[in-house]
Amino acid sequence: MKEKEKKIIEAGISLFAKKGYSSTSIQEIVDSCGMSKGAFYLYFKSKESLLLAAFKYQFQSIQFTLDSLLTKDLTPREMFIAQLEMQFNQIHKNKDFIIMLTREQTIPLNPEIEEFIxxxxxxxxxxxxxxLLNMYGDKKIDHYFYDLNMILQGIVQAYIKLVIFDKVNIDFHKLSVFILKRIDDLVTGFTQSTEEPILTNDFVNKMSELYPEPTKEDIIRQIKIAKNKGEHEDIIVTLDVLIEEIEMDAPRIPVIQGMLGNLKDEPTLQYLKTMIETFFNRVKD
Structure with a gap:
């Protein structure tokens, strides 16, 4: 990203948070950057396209911060707590912008913005x-993982609303540990349960059709994340080969299929394996 483009995005985020999207003009944005409108239109075709860029910039900033934790030598539980704590911190840091997005009714939710959300x-x-798979993969509750994930997301979202809209001081580390312990309680209950899960594989597969398909960049990022977590040399080598092959202008499908075969016995990499298979089936079609 060019420095001027970044400067416009950051000015837009600041002004949108202070004044609201509708009340902020392009002229005010360029004035705060010391630029001309012509410079603005070199990077953005409209204020709406700047809003989308601001969404992406905020999310990528949070994503980069979370990914930085993967280089640390943490257990799965320590990693989960650290990521959750950092997520709360980042949301609190950007809460004025988030409040503006939530409260302002005139923000144009065009298909591109909706897809990004x-x-x-x-x-x-x-x-x-x-x-969840990293922490509880040995608990024999495979058929409950989707429900466990949905409950976890609900708990996190409820606390995020508290962080954003209520003026309360919360110790985010303590909160993250508390949430993990509640998930422990749920896992204990699931190990003793004979109920049928609500979220089956078929249901989740149908739901996944509503989400945007991953790009090549998304897949490479996920492989790099998996590589940072890798403990076995043969898996790390496999992931390296996948990155090298996928980055090619014309990836060789048989090579990719061969590498994916090496991941079939790795439970925590099944989502990544499916993502890659789906992407290259779509490209081939």
């Missing part, structure tokens, strides 16, 4: 699913 929700859900 669905993508954010899907990526967060996938991240939670990976964390």
């Amino acid at each position: 669905r993508k954010i929700n899907h990526e967060m859900g996938s991240s939670y699913q990976t964390s």
Whole structure:
């Protein structure tokens, strides 16, 4: 991203948070940057396209911060707590912008913005699913993982609303540990339960059709995340080969299929394996 583009986005985020989207003009944005309108239109065709860029900039900033934790030597439980704590901190840091998005009724939710919001929700859900598998993959509750994820998302969203809209001081580390312990309680209950799950594989597959399809960049990022978590050298080598192959202008499908075969016995990598298979089936079609 070019420096001028970044400067316009940051000015837009600041003014949207202070004044609201509708009350902020392009002229005010460029004035705060010391630029001309012509410079603005070199990067953005409208204020609406700047809003989408602001969405992406905020999310990518949070994403980058969360990804930075993956280089640390943490257990799955420590990683989950750290990621959840950082998520709350980032949301609190940007809450004025989020409040503006929530309260202002005139914000244009065009298909591109709506699709990006669905993508954010899907990526967060996938991240939670990976964390749950890493922490509880040995508890023999495979058929309950989707329900566990949905309950976790509901708990987190309820506390996020509290962080954003209520003027309360919350210790985010303490809150993250508290949430994890409540998930422990749920897992204990699931290990003793004979009930049928609400969210089956078929239901989740149908729901996934509503989410934007991953891009090549999304897939490479997920492979790199998995590589940072990898403990076995053969899996790390497999992931390296996948990155190298997918980044090619013309990836060789047989090579990718061969590498994916090496992941079939890795429970925490099944979501990634399915994502890659789906992407290349779509490209092939």
